[in-house]
Amino acid sequence: MFFKNLIVYTMQDNSSIKNINDDLLQKIAFVPCGPTDFSKMGFVSPVDNYALMLTLGEHSLLKVRTESRILPSSVVNKKLAEKVKRQEELLQRNLKKSEKLLLKDELMIDLLPQAFTKDQYTNIWINHRDNFIAVSSSSFKQAENILALLRKELGTLAVTPLSSDQPAERMFTEWLREDKAAENFIIHNDALLVDPLDTGKIKLTKEDLTTDAVKNYLDAGRTVESISLVYKAQTTFTINTSFILSKIGYSSEMLDKNDDFNVDEKECRIEADFLLVAEELSSLIKDLMPNFKTE
Structure with missing residues (x-):
C-alpha cells in the first residue's frame, strides 16, 4: 500500500x-x-x-x-592507502593533503564503473x-x-x-498529558519523550501512554518529540515535531476493499489503491492541519 x-x-x-x-x-x-x-x-x-x-x-x-x-568507505580507504604508499615510495617523501585528495579522485574514477x-x-x-x-x-x-x-x-x-503557529512539542505534550488529541484522532501507543535540558530521550513503543509513569515524565519536564495517533479508527501514523508523518498503517477493513482485483489486473489495482489511500490521507491531513494554526 x-x-x-x-x-x-x-x-x-x-x-x-x-x-x-x-x-x-x-x-x-x-x-x-x-x-x-x-x-x-x-x-x-x-x-x-x-x-x-x-x-x-x-x-x-x-x-x-x-x-x-555502492562504494563502501572501507574499500575506498584501503585502496587509497595502498595507492598513497606506492606513490610515497616512488617519490621518497610523504604526500601532501592535496596530493592525497587528487589520488582519491583518480581512485574513485577507477572504482565507480565496477561498483554495484x-x-x-x-x-x-x-x-x-x-x-x-x-x-x-x-x-x-x-x-x-x-x-x-x-x-x-x-x-x-x-x-x-507543514508548520505550526505554536511549538509542536508543546501541542503534542498537552495532547498526551490530557490523553486527548485533535478531533477525529486518538492517541495510540508510541511516543518519544525528550528533556529540553539534555540529550536524553525516552522511547515508548507499544505501551499504554495513559499510565502514571508517563505522566511523571511529563511532570518532570520532558516534552513529546513524536507521538502516534489513530485517525477515525482505521489509519495509524506517527507525527514528529517536524510534521513528518511516518509508520502510516491502514486497517484490514480498508486494505480489503480492493482485494477483488486479480493478479492480471496490476495496473487497475495500483490505481484503485492509490485513489483509496489518497482520499483517506486527504481527509486525515485536512482534519489535522487546523490544529497547527491559532485562531
Whole structure:
C-alpha cells in the first residue's frame, strides 16, 4: 500500500503544478548511471506503463527512481592507502593533503564503473483539490532533492512544508498529558519523550501512554518529540515535531476493499489503491492541519 512515510507541502500558488504533464516529465525521466556517476535520479512510470503521470480525479501520482553506486568507505580507504604508499615510495617523501585528495579522485574514477548499484523508488502525490504536494519520504533532504528536480523544469514551485503557529512539542505534550488529541484522532501507543535540558530521550513503543509513569515524565519536564495517533479508527501514523508523518498503517477493513482485483489486473489495482489511500490521507491531513494554526 502507498505512503508509509509522508512529507506534506502546501502550495501557495498551484499554477506551477498545472504545468506538470507527461511531456515535461519526459525531460527529467530516469537515465541509468554512467560509468562515472555516483547517482542518477529521474521519473519513471508509477504504474509500469509508458505514462510518467497517473491522474485520477483530483489526485496525481508520480514516481522517482534513484540509482546510487555502492562504494563502501572501507574499500575506498584501503585502496587509497595502498595507492598513497606506492606513490610515497616512488617519490621518497610523504604526500601532501592535496596530493592525497587528487589520488582519491583518480581512485574513485577507477572504482565507480565496477561498483554495484542500488535503486530507491519514491512516490509523489499531488492533491489538486486541497492544494498540496506530498513526498513519500521521512527525509527532508530527499524530498527537497525531488522537488528541485521538478522545479528545474517548471522554473518555479512555491511550496511550504507543514508548520505550526505554536511549538509542536508543546501541542503534542498537552495532547498526551490530557490523553486527548485533535478531533477525529486518538492517541495510540508510541511516543518519544525528550528533556529540553539534555540529550536524553525516552522511547515508548507499544505501551499504554495513559499510565502514571508517563505522566511523571511529563511532570518532570520532558516534552513529546513524536507521538502516534489513530485517525477515525482505521489509519495509524506517527507525527514528529517536524510534521513528518511516518509508520502510516491502514486497517484490514480498508486494505480489503480492493482485494477483488486479480493478479492480471496490476495496473487497475495500483490505481484503485492509490485513489483509496489518497482520499483517506486527504481527509486525515485536512482534519489535522487546523490544529497547527491559532485562531
